[in-house]
Amino acid sequence: MTNPDSSRLWQCLPLPELQRQLDSCDEGLTTAEAGRRLTMYGSNALPQPRPPGFTRLFLRQFISPLIYVLLAAMLVSLIVGKLADATFIGLILLLNALIGGLQEYHAHRSALALRNLMVSRARVLRDGQIEEIPTSQLVPGDLVLLASGDRVPADLRLFDATGLEIDESVLTGESLPVRKDSGALCEADTPVAERLNQCFAGSLVAAGRASGLVIATGLHTEMGKLSLSLETAEEVKPPLFQRIERFSKKLTIGLLITVALLASLELARDTPPLVIFMTAVALAVSAIPEGLPMALTVVLSIGTRRMVKRHVIVRNLVAVESLGSCTVIGADKTGTLTQNQLTAREVATCDGDRFRIDGTSQPPAADPVTTSSEAVARIIRVAALCNEAELHTLENGDCHSSGDAVDQALLLMAYRSGQTRQQLLAVHPLLAQIHYEPVLGFAATLHADGERRLVCVKGALEKLLPMCARMATARGDTALDRERALATMHELAETGARVLAMAEGSWSDDQKFSAENFAAHLSDLCLLGLVAMVDPMRPEAAAAVRACRQAGIRVCMLTGDHPRTALSIARELGLTDGDEGAVTGGELAQAEKAGAEAVDALTAKTRVYARVSPEQKLTIVQSLQRQGQFVAVTGDGVNDAPALLSAHVGVAMGQRGTEVAKESADLLLTDDNFASVVSGVEEGRIAYQNIRKVIFFLISTGAAEVVLFVLSTALGLPLPLTPVQLLWLNLVTNSVQSIGLALEPGEGDEMQRPPRPPKESLFNPLMLRRVITSGLVMGVLGFTCFYVLLQQGLAVEAARNSLLLLMVLFENVQVFNSRSETHSIFQQLFFSNPILLLGTLAAQGIHILAMYSPLMQEVLGVTPVSAAHWSTLLGVALLQLLAMEVLLRVSQRYTAPA
Template sequence: MEKKFYHSLSVEKVLKSFETSFSGLTSSEVSERVLKYGKNLLPSRRRITLFHIILNQFLSPLIYILLAAALVALLLKEYTDAGFIFLVLVVNAVIGAFQEWKAESKATALEQMIKLQARVIRNGSMQNLDGEDLVPGDIVVLESGNKVPADLRILKENNLSAIEAILTGESVAVSKQAREMEQKEFPVGDKINMLFAGTTITTGRATGVVVSTDLQTELGKIASSLKELETGKAPLVQRMETFTRKISFIVLGACLVLGLIGYWAGISLQELFFFVVAVAVSAIPEGLPIAMTVALSIGASRMAKRNVIIRKLTAVEGLGSCTFIATDKTGTLTVDQQTAKFIVTAGLEVFQLSGEGYNGMGEITNQQDIKISNTASNDLDDLIRSVVICNEGELHLDNGSWNYAGDPIDVALLALAYKVKTSPDKILESVEKLSEVPFESERQYAAVYYREKDSNNIKIAVKGAIERIREHITEEKYEALVEEATRYAANGYRIIAVAGNTVSEILPINSLPDLQLFGFIALIDPLRAEAKPAVEECHRAGVNVAMVTGDHPATSLAIAKEVGIASHQDELITGMDLAGLTKENPGALTEILKTKRVFSRVSPQQKQLIVQALRESGHFIAVTGDGVNDAPALKTANIGVAMGYGTDVAKDTSSIIISDNNFASLVAGIEEGRFTYGNLRKIIYLLISTGAAELIAIALSLAFKLPLIFLPVQLLWLNLVTNGIQDVALAFETGEKKFMQQPPRKPDESIFNRLMISQTLISAGVISLLAFGLWYHLLNHLKWEESTARNTVLLLMVLLQNFHSMNCRSETRSIFKIPISNNYVLMLGILAAQGLHILSLHLPFMQEILSLEPVAWDTWLKLFFTASIIVVVMEVFKLFHKNIPGVRK
């Protein structure tokens, strides 16, 4: 069947296109179409098994190096070294797999959204079928509360509206009608005679013909696009890949240099080969995978306490590295509940309403800030009574909790009664409804004829579009009120005009008598209280924020201005304008992104293209979303952020879920992400500087033709007893607040920046010189036995690394300004490392394995003070580091 724009066809032509009728398809026609079109199913995502999650823990360049080192150690029968490395790999895999398995979602949501029951007319009779059994041409009957099982062209309807937020992002229900639309090219949200799979009927009834199933639905097209999209890499993954490559070359280069020095010193080739392999194994920071995984796990745990749920561990740091946030509006920046904020009466008196959402909390105050009770002015009293009488919603306080049902606008209007200290029930008890005219988009109003119970007069209450109601008002005095309503609408408010009158008779359904305009109500989905401070914090932290939404341009801009994302009209662009500008010049999008901060009425494909363009321009971008329409953008982003109340599709596609749907929680996640990255740098600083110190000390021993300062097994013990404990302990360090006053690190900035290189070289140099100096002194001046001297130097190296781990608590702050309470784990780790080494000096089997012997307490004390020199040197460095060009302060 050739592609047609079904919304632009008449009901008769649509039915003819599918060779169907209001009596539905016959059984034989259904059988033929099942063979032709298949089931109404979306492709399911293969569930990630525990085996694959565990396997993924080994897919890292650093892990590859460690595996290779372990295999070489096995071949050389260095079983202790090999066993230790394999133990590290297993522990790392267990921790990482546990985190990812815990976060893995239970099922594929796209399938579940289609698997639902549908009432279908076949063979002239009504049947209840699974949604997956629908075929194009089926006649489907829907009513309020039903989920739409396929894309439908509406054939007939009554008071029909649907929530299409999962496709368009707009929270307000869309009025639907059966009439054909002349224009062919329309965005999904503007096709008023179509219903789309996955959306929900909020009011009324409809009969429609299925025009698209499975992958041909709007929902299915999004599912298909997800397969083709490349997921953005987390910043940590990119940086660690670069870091690992550099470390690999450095270690191999250092081993080559040591090999040449050893050969020059006269060491035999076989002995030299074994020694170089042992040095390579010890020099590789094998503790880094575990420490990194622990740091990310701690970051994930801290984020969870701030309503940020991590599905992929690398996203912890990724969120902290983002340079741009493309945020949704509804439910993220706003509360996702329509709320009346202003009432303007016929006499141009303005009333302000407090409270927000679908509840009766709050008050009404006049321009003199006086609270209004049920003794309100006649205009306000008439207006509130009218919107309660002309209303199909429900709002009740039951056992301390507010329960509501019906159209969101109707529910929001019922809240007015509670805010003047009465209730909808009390108002309704005083009247008798005689006739109702339901709201339809074609009429643009709803009306109720009623009678006060203590009067025989017939009255009418009307609410709807002010321009439509204005047609039934003969008096000219309301012109100023209409102008005021236009001003509120231009600022993003939804305007509901309210009118009424005493009438002589009940008119036909499409007619209205002369009316008196009581005023209008200005509603909006209000801003979350925390949103504006959160956006301000993003700006202070150097993170750009843009709003990308399917909502109305005026509403989007109003919220953007209020929250601080935009300041003037020029920063807004609609999806239609965007399509026009990029149609002939696709490259224009990059320039548009430099000046625009509000993108309204955008399609899912446009949102995905915006994200792609931001990535290509060098940004690490985080994208928020909750609907199926957001899934392509979430997958394309470096960090996809789904809202907790959103669809499972969005959650499955994302790497982070905000459980309370609040933009402020996302900003808290950025802060925790930066803290985590700071801790990762501290861990790397400790591991690389101490590893480099060991290599330098060995090189100096070879250069001066002295015995090796450490045995291979002692090198491994150093990595275990110091780095193996203290690097993990650094992951518990409390974050430094300065991180949120700094701009994000540049996307191409290496972990080893100017500061890291400087402090690594200085600390490694000092540690190695202190260790080698003692080694040289003991052997050449004091003439100690080699084993005794090595035992003493090894203890000094343990103490040096203990002290240095405290230096690593901050790259810039003095250790004397950092409270011990910021990291009790590190303090305990230092004591544990020192205690283990002292214990090993006295245990016979450890003495044999490590060639150790007890050390006198006065010797330990001398070594203790010698080791403290590293603290003095690094404190001086921190004092003067601000003078180093290019270093972050």
């Protein structure tokens, strides 16, 4: 085989010559040949940017204004001969860089692992059978099948195309889809944007179906060439991080002003400038939560990993928190609330005859169902011929099917009646086809049938009735009774079944035939009957809906099914009661014509939407958003992309979702299960709670240190803590504990609380009350202790030693106060977070070791204290716990409903 080269003129070659040069055939490549070519040409993937190495991440930790201030302090200490202080500051900087670098390194590796979970797949013809493989395994010469909503996986020369339109804006910038023609031949100098017989990797199938031969993969594709000339764009920070950074900047400015005022007062008191400088630096760094961005990343990264275990892949990190804030979830029915394993349960003719079918997803190879009714036999023939699924019998007698779920169910039904699509096609070869599209609502095929042509149509009864003039009965074909047909459909739909109508007709030879005018002749057909299909409810779906109701979240079901079917399923799920009706796509369209207010009135309380098109999801989402709702929506098709992008949180189906839907979403469900969405909501709420816990802990402890210094300076006392002691305090209390809080499990009642208001600030009144109270209590008690010790005649160094120990005890108590905003510390499981417990014990233990270490005694100015003194300080620290418990009781009483 000639070595494929993307620079060759594939667009100029006739199809037979193209197949010869690619050494391919109508049956596709063999598995062995595909493997050989994969080894020869490599993976069909663009090189992923390598994650930054640890050294680079380590050095990046020093790029911060706060770090610059610390470096300056270290240099000044060296210049004036304070080697111990300089060494200690240097160790702190190294430890901070090490922790930050390791965390970022782990975050990059986690992101890479998540990317590997999101594998794109393509349908190819291998060994004469359709297979679904990872796009990375495509090789030149592969015959790829495309359908509406697919992302083109490689550069293709079209082999066959029906109504194919490709959105090539990602490559050419042209916003309108391009109509492709597999039979066209292009000149050698035809630009990429005008090659009508080619499709290019990365473009999107906007409409139609096609097959094409792979002519280039990986870096040899047009997209691959383009990627070599592009630099990786910087990632935009999510809104949550931007809000936190804005808060941090305001806090920094306020603290710097405070520090400047304190420094001015100390300078007026003739305090040595070096001491003032070192203290100001230490206080600023200690009070400012410089570790907050990293702590937030830890919280969201942990939430991401937890979500993966619950079948949710996070594409946008901040979506972990956003999902927990949703007030409305718009969920697809098929495959999300149900198992997406449709089974044909019953066949009914329009005159009332019904035939129960023992339909299963894996029928045995023997004992087929016999068909006694001629009308039913005709229904089954249409169901098998007007079909795009594949059904293969395995050696053990089971069946393997692939393709659309409805088509699979119909093929299985035909198989159990003793007919296969292959057998029927041998008698009635396929001549033309209209593929099913949601906008059409039906599919049709044209087959040879002796001297005439057989027309087979399936779809919604409302779509087929205008095409029919007769209907099949036990007495033969009679004039169409529309009311009888609709009544039969309603009876079947009442049971919760999905009802599909079947019709057939003939096309005589005297009518001029062409594939293009096939659709225009879909008239004068005979309505054969109806097939009722059921999609079993997911066992956990009803419980998940109940959990949402308890959490104050309204669940809306969106389906293309008949309203009666939709309401039957909604009642089974507990979504609605017997009095509530469904809003149909037609009613929604009428409301749109009347204006936004009419739409909003329709969607204000609706929980069930039936016969809605994918495009109408966007209308529903925008209406709910206008009403102040925070909306999460699920989707799987290309037409769902606008709704997924417009929703606050877009959730795509990882199994059956199209590539464009996955790329438009913030989250992917690996099991396409609604219960996983609910699990994601719970994890999102836990993540948000943990963010608040970390912020409260960091801000309140910093506020206490500021209060302590303000009081000491205002009353003319010596500086309560030295710069090195402040840095030690910051290191001991604000590192391990923050990570421990980020690992907090749920409190158990996340799904019993109402959603938080979408516009609520992180620093709501509850947070402010807690920060102010705890900061004042710790700061005032710390100052009082320092003052009393000085009044008792202790030296400043001894008073600082006791105060430093007290502050360590304060903040180790405070970390347990941070575990919940609404529950008493005595209601929490003490051992539910061993990392937090061990981290707190380690922080206390490190300080104890420092008190007995000669080196640290010299550096920190600390000494051991007696057991009685220790007990006294611990008693003072526990007053902080008492203060927060009192605040909790007052808050609960104040906010309790009358």
